[in-house]
Amino acid sequence: MIIIKKNKDYKSVYDCNNSISDYNLVIFIKKNDYKYSRFGFTAAKKIKKAVDRNLIRRRLKEIVRQREHKIKEGYDIVLMARVNAVESDYRSLESSFVKLMKRKNLFKGM
RNA sequence: UGAGUAAAUUAUACAAUCGCAUGCCUAGCAUGAGGAAAGUCCGAGCUCCAUAGAGCAGGGUGCCGGGUAACCCCCGGUGAGGGUGACCUCAAGGACAGUGCAACAGAAAGAAACCGCCCCGCACCCAAGGUGCGAGGUAAGGAUGGAAAGGUGAGGUAAGAGCUCACCGGCAAUCAGGCGACUGGUUGGCCAUGUAAACCCCACCCGGAGCAAGACCAAAAAAGGACCUUGGAGUGGCUGCUCGUCACGGUCCAAAUGGUAGGUCGCUUGAGUCUGCCGGCAACGGCAAACCUAGAUAGAUGAUUGUUUAAUACAGAACUCGGCUUAUGUAUUUACUCACCAA
RNA sequence: GCGCUAUAGCCAAGUGGUAAGGCACAGGUCUGCAACACCUAGAUCUCCAGUUCGAAUCUGGAUGGCGCCU
Numbered sequence: 001m002i003i004i005k006k007n008k009d010y011k012s013v014y015d016c017n018n019s020i021s022d023y024n025l026v027i028f029i030k031k032n033d034y035k036y037s038r039f040g041f042t043a044a045k046k047i048k049k050a051v052d053r054n055l056i057r058r059r060l061k062e063i064v065r066q067r068e069h070k071i072k073e074g075y076d077i078v079l080m081a082r083v084n085a086v087e088s089d090y091r092s093l094e095s096s097f098v099k100l101m102k103r104k105n106l107f108k109g110m
Numbered sequence: 111u112g113a114g115u116a117a118a119u120u121a122u123a124c125a126a127u128c129g130c131a132u133g134c135c136u137a138g139c140a141u142g143a144g145g146a147a148a149g150u151c152c153g154a155g156c157u158c159c160a161u162a163g164a165g166c167a168g169g170g171u172g173c174c175g176g177g178u179a180a181c182c183c184c185c186g187g188u189g190a191g192g193g194u195g196a197c198c199u200c201a202a203g204g205a206c207a208g209u210g211c212a213a214c215a216g217a218a219a220g221a222a223a224c225c226g227c228c229c230c231g232c233a234c235c236c237a238a239g240g241u242g243c244g245a246g247g248u249a250a251g252g253a254u255g256g257a258a259a260g261g262u263g264a265g266g267u268a269a270g271a272g273c274u275c276a277c278c279g280g281c282a283a284u285c286a287g288g289c290g291a292c293u294g295g296u297u298g299g300c301c302a303u304g305u306a307a308a309c310c311c312c313a314c315c316c317g318g319a320g321c322a323a324g325a326c327c328a329a330a331a332a333a334g335g336a337c338c339u340u341g342g343a344g345u346g347g348c349u350g351c352u353c354g355u356c357a358c359g360g361u362c363c364a365a366a367u368g369g370u371a372g373g374u375c376g377c378u379u380g381a382g383u384c385u386g387c388c389g390g391c392a393a394c395g396g397c398a399a400a401c402c403u404a405g406a407u408a409g410a411u412g413a414u415u416g417u418u419u420a421a422u423a424c425a426g427a428a429c430u431c432g433g434c435u436u437a438u439g440u441a442u443u444u445a446c447u448c449a450c451c452a453a
Numbered sequence: 454g455c456g457c458u459a460u461a462g463c464c465a466a467g468u469g470g471u472a473a474g475g476c477a478c479a480g481g482u483c484u485g486c487a488a489c490a491c492c493u494a495g496a497u498c499u500c501c502a503g504u505u506c507g508a509a510u511c512u513g514g515a516u517g518g519c520g521c522c523u
């Protein structure tokens with residue numbers, strides 16, 4: 001799994017204006033020129049506690065890791081946690097992610 | 111049995127699979143967040159600024175003794191306050207060095223006569239006596255206030271008053287005990303409020319910035335002209351001012367007013383942890399032996415399943431330590447106090 | 454890592470003794486009805502302790518908000 005590191009890259013993904021959201025998550029998507037997809041995980045300071053931010057980021061990483069082979073190549077994908085994600089458990093985050101990715105048609109063979 | 115006081119332990123266990131970070135004898139092993147990692151409220155190490163300097167200003171600490179690298183910390187005492195008690199709390203030097211403040215109320219807020227009380231003189235009323243005016247004495251009583259000039263009781267007096275006496279409180283001298291804060295006794299005179307977390311006085315302490323400190327490697331950028339100045343001035347660093355010191359020549363014109371921002375070190379062996387013995391009431395110290403226990407750089411700990419009564423609260427390392435403060439679940443232990451009951 | 458700040462809905466003054474003022478809002482007077490003007494009302498001075506006779510003010514702690522260094 002390749003993780004987006006530069007602030008500039010995050011900015012360029014946000015500026016693409018291609019996003020989709022639900023109660024837990026916002027997903028930003030941009031096509032890149034590589035033969036692989038890159039992922040970014042963010043939890044803003046709006047979520048006050050450091051423990052909660054870390055936990056959500058780790059859960060999102062785990063969700064992506066388990067489905068990495070199913071996702072189409074050539075995209076920059078940023079997962080942003082909303083404030084409501086604090087109260088959500090792993091299962092609901094997982095279902096949110098799957099639902100949103102399906103809607104954007106980013107899974108292989110669908 | 112009930113109520114309470116003080117202290118201590120415990121903190122996502124164990125197993126399996128997948129995944130992440132670091133290390134290595136490199137392909138599978140080992141290790142992998144906290145008691146507060148937090149707040150940044152104190153104190154240090156470390157780095158750079160001068161080998162960290164002088165004076166003033168400014169800030170901090172403030173009963174005594176001890177501990178410590180150091181401390182607004184800790185331990186043990188003293189005094190004061192609270193609690194029936196176990197025990198708990200306290201920024202606790204100085205108000206005869208000086209200055210200020212004490213609103214409102216009250217006669218008066220530092221030395222006071224408003225009412226009252228008492229005596230004397232004069233006038234009036236029929237007398238005892240009363241009323242009015244004048245001159246004094248008086249801090250016992252009243253009213254105000256947080257505070258009214260030591261408190262309570264007795265004697266004393268025209269009425270009163272430390273005026274006298276007893277006890278208590280305070281002050282001074284002296285003796286004894288204690289390293290000391292202070293405690294106890296004796297004697298004396300009879301005493302001018304509170305506030306210093308108001309200015310201040312006294313004693314002691316304090317240079318500044320902070321790992322985004324700082325060091326190294328690689329890459330990029332740096333070009334010109336004119337005038338002034340030679341030992342004084344200016345700019346910048348050293349919190350403020352004065353000195354001192356270090357670095358840089360300065361001003362104007364023209365051009366530009368942007369880009370890059372990667373790697374290595376600092377970075378974890380340290381006032382370290384743990385066990386035993388010794389010293390000390392204790393904080394803590396000494397000796398011996400064993401151990402190595404996160405080190406990332408967009409930032410590593412998550413997911414699933416099983417077991418047990420349960421796996422839950424507060425909460426996530428970012429240079430490192432010693433404290434303080436604040437947040438917090440469950441279960442348990444020890445010592446002690448009070449009340450009631452029974453023997 | 455280092456700082457600043459909190460007073461009514463908003464902007465705010467306040468050097469220990471009754472918490473000024475303006476805007477807004479509400480009620481009243483005025484008017485045929487409004488506006489203007491005038492009068493009135495509205496405060497846990499962010500919270501918890503301490504010092505003091507007395508605290509928005511002084512001291513300690515907590516909470517919220519904002520800023521700076523790359």
